[in-house]
Amino acid sequence: MEISPALELGKRLIRSILDFDSLDSINQLINAESAPLWYQDPEEGGISALHAAAFAENFELVKLLITKGAMWNAIDSLNNTAADIALSMNNAKIYEHVRNAGIRSEMLLTLLSTKSSLNDTESTMILKSEDDTAAGSSDEYLSSKLTFKTDEYGQDICVVNAGEDEVGVMMGWEKEIMEETVRRLTEDHDNLQEGLKVLNIGFGLGIIDSLFQALDTPPSLHVIIEAHPDVLAHMRIQGWYDKSNVRIVEGKWQDVMSSEDVAGVGGFDVVYTDTFSEDYMALKEFFDLVPDLLSGPESRFSFFNGLGATNLTFYDVYTRLSDLHLSDVGLEVGWSDVDNPLNDERRKERWGKTREYFTAPVYRLPIARMALM
Numbered sequence: 001m002e003i004s005p006a007l008e009l010g011k012r013l014i015r016s017i018l019d020f021d022s023l024d025s026i027n028q029l030i031n032a033e034s035a036p037l038w039y040q041d042p043e044e045g046g047i048s049a050l051h052a053a054a055f056a057e058n059f060e061l062v063k064l065l066i067t068k069g070a071m072w073n074a075i076d077s078l079n080n081t082a083a084d085i086a087l088s089m090n091n092a093k094i095y096e097h098v099r100n101a102g103i104r105s106e107m108l109l110t111l112l113s114t115k116s117s118l119n120d121t122e123s124t125m126i127l128k129s130e131d132d133t134a135a136g137s138s139d140e141y142l143s144s145k146l147t148f149k150t151d152e153y154g155q156d157i158c159v160v161n162a163g164e165d166e167v168g169v170m171m172g173w174e175k176e177i178m179e180e181t182v183r184r185l186t187e188d189h190d191n192l193q194e195g196l197k198v199l200n201i202g203f204g205l206g207i208i209d210s211l212f213q214a215l216d217t218p219p220s221l222h223v224i225i226e227a228h229p230d231v232l233a234h235m236r237i238q239g240w241y242d243k244s245n246v247r248i249v250e251g252k253w254q255d256v257m258s259s260e261d262v263a264g265v266g267g268f269d270v271v272y273t274d275t276f277s278e279d280y281m282a283l284k285e286f287f288d289l290v291p292d293l294l295s296g297p298e299s300r301f302s303f304f305n306g307l308g309a310t311n312l313t314f315y316d317v318y319t320r321l322s323d324l325h326l327s328d329v330g331l332e333v334g335w336s337d338v339d340n341p342l343n344d345e346r347r348k349e350r351w352g353k354t355r356e357y358f359t360a361p362v363y364r365l366p367i368a369r370m371a372l373m
C-alpha cells in the first residue's frame with residue numbers, strides 16, 4: 001500500500017531506531033527531515049519511535065524523543081506504552097523517565113482543565129474518559145438498568161451493559177481488597193471503641209458497608225451516598241433503610257455534599273469513596289473536599305484505586321498523581337500493596353463474561369490522613 005512521504009519518514013525513523021543506527025543519523029531524520037514522532041507503524045505492531053527507543057534500550061534517544069514531544073502514553077497493538085516495554089526489559093531508568101514525563105504532563109493537564117476557560121480541553125488523554133457507554137459516562141450509567149446476580153462461579157456481581165460488553169459495577173472477588181481497606185481504615189483508630197462516624201460513597205454490592213457494620217463496635221453513624229435507583233431499590237429490599245445507625249443519602253455525591261446528613265455531621269472518622277464510570281477529574285474533585293469531611297488528625301480517608309489498572313504504567317501514573325494531588329490538599333498517603341486476588345488460575349473464572357477492568361498484579365491501597373505541620 002502506498003503511504004504519504006511523511007508517514008514513510010515515520011516508518012524509516014522507527015526502522016532506523018530498531019536497527020541501532022547512530023544517534024547522528026536518527027537525529028538527522030528527526031531534526032532535518034522532520035520525521036513525525038506520533039507515527040505508529042501498523043507493520044511493526046503499532047509501535048512509535050518512543051517504543052522503538054525503549055526496545056533498543058537507548059536512554060539518550062528516549063530523553064531526546066520526550067523533549068521533542070513524543071507521546072508518552074501511545075499504546076501499541078498489544079496495549080503497551082513505551083514505559084511498559086522498558087519495564088518488561090527491566091530497564092528502570094527508561095521506565096522512570098517515560099513515566100515521569102507522564103506524571104508531569106497529566107499534572108499540567110489537570111491544572112489546565114481546572115481553569116474554567118479550558119474546562120473541556122480535549123487533550124486530557126488519560127484523565128478524561130473517552131468512553132460514552134455506561135462504563136465511561138456517569139449520566140449514561142445512572143440511567144442504565146443494573147442486574148444483581150450470582151454468576152456461574154457462585155460469585156455475587158452487579159453488572160451493567162456497556163455497548164457490546166457486560167461490565168461489572170462491583171464483583172464479589174473485590175471482597176479481599178475491601179477487607180484489607182476496612183482493616184487499615186479502622187485498626188487502632190482512637191474512636192473505634194465508641195463507634196466510628198463513617199462516610200461511604202457508592203454502595204455497589206454493599207461489601208464495604210457490611211464490613212463496617214460488622215466491626216466489633218458498629219459505627220455510631222454510617223452515612224452512605226448512592227446515586228443509582230436500582231442500587232437504592234436493592235438496599236431497601238436488603239433492609240439498609242431500617243438500620244438505626246445508617247443514613248442513606250440518595251443522589252450523586254456531587255449534589256449532596258452540603259446536605260445536613262453530610263456537612264451537618266461536623267466531620268467523619270472514616271471516609272471512603274468507590275464510585276463507577278467516573279474519571280480522574282471527578283476523583284480529584286472529591287480529593288479537594290476531603291479535608292472538610294474529616295473530623296481531625298486521627299481521621300482516615302481511602303478510595304478505590306482502580307483507575308488505569310489495565311496497564312502498569314497508567315496505574316503507576318494515576319497512583320502517583322493521586323499522591324501528589326492529595327498532598328496538595330494537606331493529606332499524607334501511606335500506600336500498601338495487596339496481591340490482586342485474580343493472579344491465580346481462578347482469574348478467567350472470576351471475570352466470567354464481563355470486561356476485565358483490573359489486571360495489575362497488585363492493588364495499591366491508599367490510606368490518607370491530615371499531614372502534621
Ligand SMILES: C[S@@+](CC[C@H](N)C(=O)[O-])C[C@H]1O[C@@H](n2cnc3c(N)ncnc32)[C@H](O)[C@@H]1O
Pocket residue numbers: 138169170178201202203204205206207208209225226227228231251252253254274275276277278
Ligand atoms: C464499585 S460500586 C461500590 C462498591 C462498594 N465499595 C462495595 O464494597 O460493594 C460503585 C457504586 O457507586 C455508585 N455511584 C456511581 N456514581 C456515583 C455518584 N456520582 N454518586 C454516588 N454514587 C455513585 C454506583 O451506583 C455503585 O453503586
